Amino acid sequence: MAIAQEEYTRHYIVQALFKLMSAYEYEKIGVTDIARKAGVGRATFYRYFKSKEAVIVYYFEHHRREFVFGQHIYPRCRDDYIQVVTKVLTVFKENKEPFKLLQRAHLSDIYLDFLNAHFAETFASEHPDKSPYLPYLYAGMLFNISMRWLKDDCAEEIPSLAALIVDAIYAQ
DSSP states (O other): OOHHHHHHHHHHHHHHHHHHHHSGGGOOOHHHHHHHHHHHHHHHHHHHOOOHHHHHHHHHTTTTHHSSSSSSSOOOOHHHHHHHHHHHOOOOOTTHHHHHHHHTTHHHHHOOOOOOOOHHHHHHHOOOTTTTHHHHHHHHHHHHHHHHHHHHHTTTTTHHHHHHHHHHHHHH
């Protein structure tokens, strides 16, 4: 199977899970339901994913650069940080529906685990001289602020929220 076909299949499975999550409780959704909705067999589902949670992790991995600061931009001043944080918040807001579904299903910790892992990886390779606790500070801040912002349907204006986050970064 060609790589493009594999990506399409994964995409259909991810979309199927989120569509089902919008209609049903997460715990009541089975792999058979996801496979049927995606138009694939159970064996195909398991060829690509070990579990429903793995589908969610794949969603974050697929959009990795959009959901974390790991965009290989090296901010040098407050305005650079504002630009990066604004972009991350904009992408989050544009993709808020899957996050709402995860929040409703009490699966937000999958997002936190993703952020922790990728902030730690980025800091280890790009900022090895920094404290090993710093990536968790950033990941936790981004996670908590984004989850709180989501509860308000992302009503707070992005520039003011970006400034709040950047000011917290500069305060440390």
